[in-house]
Amino acid sequence: MDKTLHIVRLSDLAEGVPLGVHVEGVDLVVIRRAGKIAIFQGGCPHQGTLLAGGTVDKDVLTCSGHGWRFNCDTGQKVDDARICLTRFSAAVTGDYVAVQQDELLAWKQRVATRGTSAFKSVRSLADLPGPTGLPLLGNLLQLDATQLHLILERWANSYGAIYTFKMGSRPVVAIAEPALIQEALRRRPEIFRRLSSIATVLEEMGVKGVFGAEGADWHRQRRVAMQALNVEHLRHFFPTLTRMTERLRARWERAAAGGHAVDVQKDLIRYTVDVTTNLAFGHDMNTLETDGDVLQRYLEHVLPMVNRRINAPFPYWHFFKLPADRALDNALEGIRKAVVNFIAQSRARLVQDSTLAAHPTNFLEAMLAARNEEGEAFTEEEIVGNALTMLVAGEDTTANTMAWMIYLLTQHPAVHGPMELEADAVLGQARILQHFRDHERLTYLEAMARETMRLKPVAPMLFLETNKSVELGGVRMPAGTALFLLTRQCALQENAFAGATQFKPERWLSPPEAGQGGHNPAAFMPFGAGPRFCPGSQLALLEIKAVMSMLCRNFSVVKADAAGEVREHFAFTMMPTNLLVHFRAR
Secondary structure (H helix, E strand, O other), X not given: OOOEEEEEEHHHOOEOOOEEEEXXXXXXXXXXXXXXXXXEEOEOOOOOOXXXXXXXXXXXXXXXXXXXXXXXXXXXXXXXXXXXXXXXXXXXXOOEEEEEHHHHHHHHHHHHHOOOXXXXXXXXXXXXXOOOOEOOOEOHHHOOHHHHHHHHHHHHHHHOOEEEEEEOOEEEEEEOOHHHHHHHXXXXXXXXXXXXXXXXXXXXXXXXXXXXXXXXXXXXXXXXXXXXXXXXXXXXXXXXXXXXXXXXXXXXXXXXXXXXXXXXXXXXXXXXXHHHHHHHHOOOOOOOOOOOOHHHHHHOOHHHHHHHHHOOOOOHHHOOOOHHHHHHHHHHHHHHHHHHHHHHHHHHHHHHOHHHHOOOOXXXXXXXHOEOOOOOEOOHHHHHHHHHHHHHXXXXXXXXXXXXXXXXXXXXXXXXXXXXXHHHHHHOOOOOOOOHXXXXXXXXXXXXXXXXXXXXXXXXXXXXXXXXXXXXXXXXXXXXXXXXXXXXXXXXOOOOEOOOXXXXXXXXXXXXXXXXXXXXXXXXXXOOOHHHOXXXXXXXXXXXXXXXXXXXXXXXXXXXXXXXXXXXXXXXXXXXXXXXXXXXXX
């Protein structure tokens, strides 16, 4: 007799909100719509992005990765009936939605037997080209952690799209070929994982959340993170985001009136800290209107030290502490105290309002209320770790993307015109974005954001490691092989984008199909790809559109004369240095 597996509670399924589950090693997406339940394969057939992070509008499920659209009844791709999601039989028993185990296992077996590589294995790591190093040290003396992405990109230009170098005695494979990077990202977390040294460093810092989690731990934690960042939650959060944006507008208005130069990256970090603490914790830090900047000064220490430690030849901090390590310890203690306070506030709200357990209003409430199928809650360590993860990851990446956008605005005055015209048309008499759906009308601004993320991505490379011996790109890689995926390098090649080094936002307004006309979407990976496509991508774009439409509606911006040359500085994320600007009221 076929075994029926309960996969989710019916009461946990909101109408028209896709929900991801992981059962028998298979990712699924469950959709409740018009009284019917549909269960489909959880990964998009395009690049494996989890469909649970997408949106449902009427009878169409749209993937958050690259916008592929599927009929919610049939699973067929809207514009290509040859492509179809696998649909599994769904049954409702009491308050549970169930699926047939044999269907899942049969599908899993079919997927496992498909060929995944178009290359024939002919080489070992020793056969790959790469820079000459020294005994024991390898290429360490040629590397600068703050310029690591630029060094590896230069080597890719010299040695090709797949080469090797050594960090001490450990070989590292660098890859700048879009198809190979996409293949590796699609095969996470089973075949490839995040570089283990990253997880180790994060755990030592107490940042033990979904970002660094692997395997079963990641599957347990990702559902809550995706729900907290889905479109429906963002829609409800939008009035709060509007309030944060108005505070930033007022801050820049004061700077414009006073003629003051603005360290725009620091202001944007204030903004993203306020957004993150409101969205994730239900707490208003209001760093934009107060001098309470202690938390973001603490946060400034974390990612640079992650970058420093994962690239260190040995874990020296286990034996002695440098001033930077002591500053990190102090910062982590301050951040942890803030997070523990946020958790206590959320617990108090759950006690006062019993309905919040079923309908949490923020990430922390969802974490505290969540249970797995065995009725087990998240541990205190997991709750604290995920809260720290949301705080550290939420403020840095989006703030730096907007800072790079503003830098490019100062370098290319011609884009001011179309951005201002669009902002004026969409915002009307208002000074900031007023309605959630209006962000979809900011098409030129989104093109500007995409072009910024192509040229100045905050994550110009990704760090993976093989879980087992695997063949990739015609190379046999033993278990534990480190892979540095040069995602920015892929998007700077002429065979991927025509005029690849030029700043052309218009290329995104009506891009041709992949591989045609010098526009290859597979070479553009600012949010990663595959099952671990960044769940915060929609929040990031919403923040970017809110801030940049406000800027263009109210101000013009120029680089301050006294500022030095703006440079790329890699500190786990890529940020601009010396970015001082003047805002002028329109």
